[in-house]
Amino acid sequence: MATPGEPMLRVDDIQVFYGNIHALKGVTLEIEKGEIVTLIGANGAGKSTTLNTISGLLRPRSGSIFYQGTDLLKVPPYQTVTLGLSQSPEGRKIFPRMTVKENLAMGAFSRPKQDLTADYERVFALFPLLWERRTQAGGTLSGGEQQMLAIGRALMAQPKLLMLDEPSMGLAPMLVEKIFEIIKEINSQGTTILLVEQNANVALEISHRGYVIETGSIVLSDNAQALLTNPQVREAYLGGA
Amino acid sequence: MEQLAQQLMNGLMLGCLYALIAVGYTMVYGIIELINFAFGELFMFGTFISIAMMVDTITLFGRPVPMPGLSFFLAVPIAMVAVAAMGVTIERLAYRPLRNAPRLAALISAIGMSIFLMNFSQAIFGSKQVFFPDVPIFTEAGLAKSLTIGGAQVTYLQLFVVFITVVAMVALNLFVQRTRVGRAMRASAQDKQTSALMGVNVNRVIAITFIIGSAMGALAGGLYGAVYHFARPDMGFFPGLKAFIAAVLGGIGNIPGAFLGGLVLGMIESLASAYLPMGSQYRDAFAFVILILLLSFKPSGLLGSTVSEKA
Numbered sequence: 001m002a003t004p005g006e007p008m009l010r011v012d013d014i015q016v017f018y019g020n021i022h023a024l025k026g027v028t029l030e031i032e033k034g035e036i037v038t039l040i041g042a043n044g045a046g047k048s049t050t051l052n053t054i055s056g057l058l059r060p061r062s063g064s065i066f067y068q069g070t071d072l073l074k075v076p077p078y079q080t081v082t083l084g085l086s087q088s089p090e091g092r093k094i095f096p097r098m099t100v101k102e103n104l105a106m107g108a109f110s111r112p113k114q115d116l117t118a119d120y121e122r123v124f125a126l127f128p129l130l131w132e133r134r135t136q137a138g139g140t141l142s143g144g145e146q147q148m149l150a151i152g153r154a155l156m157a158q159p160k161l162l163m164l165d166e167p168s169m170g171l172a173p174m175l176v177e178k179i180f181e182i183i184k185e186i187n188s189q190g191t192t193i194l195l196v197e198q199n200a201n202v203a204l205e206i207s208h209r210g211y212v213i214e215t216g217s218i219v220l221s222d223n224a225q226a227l228l229t230n231p232q233v234r235e236a237y238l239g240g241a
Numbered sequence: 242m243e244q245l246a247q248q249l250m251n252g253l254m255l256g257c258l259y260a261l262i263a264v265g266y267t268m269v270y271g272i273i274e275l276i277n278f279a280f281g282e283l284f285m286f287g288t289f290i291s292i293a294m295m296v297d298t299i300t301l302f303g304r305p306v307p308m309p310g311l312s313f314f315l316a317v318p319i320a321m322v323a324v325a326a327m328g329v330t331i332e333r334l335a336y337r338p339l340r341n342a343p344r345l346a347a348l349i350s351a352i353g354m355s356i357f358l359m360n361f362s363q364a365i366f367g368s369k370q371v372f373f374p375d376v377p378i379f380t381e382a383g384l385a386k387s388l389t390i391g392g393a394q395v396t397y398l399q400l401f402v403v404f405i406t407v408v409a410m411v412a413l414n415l416f417v418q419r420t421r422v423g424r425a426m427r428a429s430a431q432d433k434q435t436s437a438l439m440g441v442n443v444n445r446v447i448a449i450t451f452i453i454g455s456a457m458g459a460l461a462g463g464l465y466g467a468v469y470h471f472a473r474p475d476m477g478f479f480p481g482l483k484a485f486i487a488a489v490l491g492g493i494g495n496i497p498g499a500f501l502g503g504l505v506l507g508m509i510e511s512l513a514s515a516y517l518p519m520g521s522q523y524r525d526a527f528a529f530v531i532l533i534l535l536l537s538f539k540p541s542g543l544l545g546s547t548v549s550e551k552a
Contacts, residue, residue, distance in 0.1 A: 056437075057438070078441055081439060087438050097431055098427065098428065098431070107439060109424075109439045157439070
């Protein structure tokens with residue numbers, strides 16, 4: 001259904017406000033099918049705002065968002081996931097009083113009456129810890145486990161485009177590497193990924209391309225290797241020269 | 242001994258009626274953190290509409306109007322449907338526009354709705370008490386059919402109230418725990434934004450919650466009418482408040498808690514008014530004493546949430 005030559009997702013000049021605060025000042029970005037694209041930027045630069053606007057939780061004052069030929073601004077927020085667009089939100093946002101299994105079932109809410117056995121198996125294969133915790137309430141999991149659950153839950157929707165908001169936040173370095181390996185694996189299984197990260201180094205290493213966002217505007221866009229060696233980027237986001 | 246058994250039976254039935262109304266309070270609070278004070282009035286409409294369906298003529302706006310004269314067992318379900326429709330309409334008009342406003346605004350809107358409904362019913366049905374007809378299957382020659390259990394006179398109607406309440410509570414709990422919509426309800430109660438990301442139409446879930454809560458209130462209204470044989474525009478005030486206390490007592494947001502809270506409250510009220518000196522004069526006060534004690538010693542309620550949550 002997508003027009004040939006069109007990117008999978010095209011965000012064009014979106015302006016987003018929180019009341020009087022101008023949060024996004026014309027963000028434009030594109031994602032091709034099969035890519036891992038990273039959006040890097042400091043706290044408050046507008047990374048999560050961009051993701052939340054794509055998934056429909058926020059509405060831009062102007063600009064457009066097209067996903068596989070569909071005008072996302074005409075789609076109610078709860079229907080974006082049925083189009084194959086799934087988000088693991090900032091701060092994990094798992095359902096604390098539901099079990100791990102129920103959290104995963106909520107991830108597949110947009111796919112009623114489908115057999116989920118294979119999906120559970122896939123998530124438990126990626127995150128064996130979740131299998132051990134499957135009957136535990138989400139709120140009792142550790143931060144890292146919750147992050148795995150949030151990613152697993154987003155996968156249950158069988159997304160074509162998976163948006164991950166700070167998947168490494170608050171995790172031990174060992175776990176960060178593990179999570180990024182898994183993200184790479186999810187991508188190699190055919191899912192396009194839009195990643196938002198402060199941990200720019202690790203994120204760019206697994207990405208194809210990247211965008212740098214500063215105070216609500218995209219200031220730089222390049223392939224990941226070029227960004228990793230770009231002196232300005234190194235200075236600002238990769239911990240100096 | 243016989244008196245104790247009798248009071249326990251009365252308390253059990255009263256507790257069931259409170260529990261049915263409390264379910265609405267607890268479910269709505271669980272999902273949008275609003276105390277919908279209008280549930281007491283929806284309960285009252287449940288009684289009035291049941292009467293209207295059961296009689297041959299009723300006075301509406303001061304004029305006699307012919308009515309279908311249906312059986313109690315048809316009249317109450319019709320009242321439940323009508324009141325459920327009222328409940329969603331109220332949500333749509335009085336609460337949804339205030340969803341993102343400070344919580345106090347919605348609470349005041351709820352109190353306003355409650356007062357409006359009370360006056361509205363007075364305009365329709367008049368301010369005088371309206372008689373609730375006998376239900377033939379439960380009466381014999383004008384007297385309630387009953388049997389004796391452990392020395393207590395238990396009417397068929399009391400047994401029916403308890404039976405229907407238990408069935409409704411079990412069904413509701415299964416619905417919330419086992420079904421897709423029920424799961425969406427629990428998810429929305431915990432995090433509305435994330436539920437929307439999962440594909441849940443949160444507005445629809447909230448509307449369903451009001452439908453269920455209002456229908457349960459109307460069911461309580463129909464049963465209450467059959468037991469006490471009257472309807473009056475202000476009849477919902479105390480049962481509504483007490484059901485709210487029952488919901489807090491059980492742990493607000495918790496459906497089994499609402500059932501337990503209702504039963505405990507009904508029993509205490511019944512026993513206290515029978516055994517305490519001057520008890521029956523103060524019967525409406527005990528619920529509030531319980532509320533004060535509860536808020537001082539166990540504000541989360543009997544079955545309140547104890548799951549620790551990591552940020």
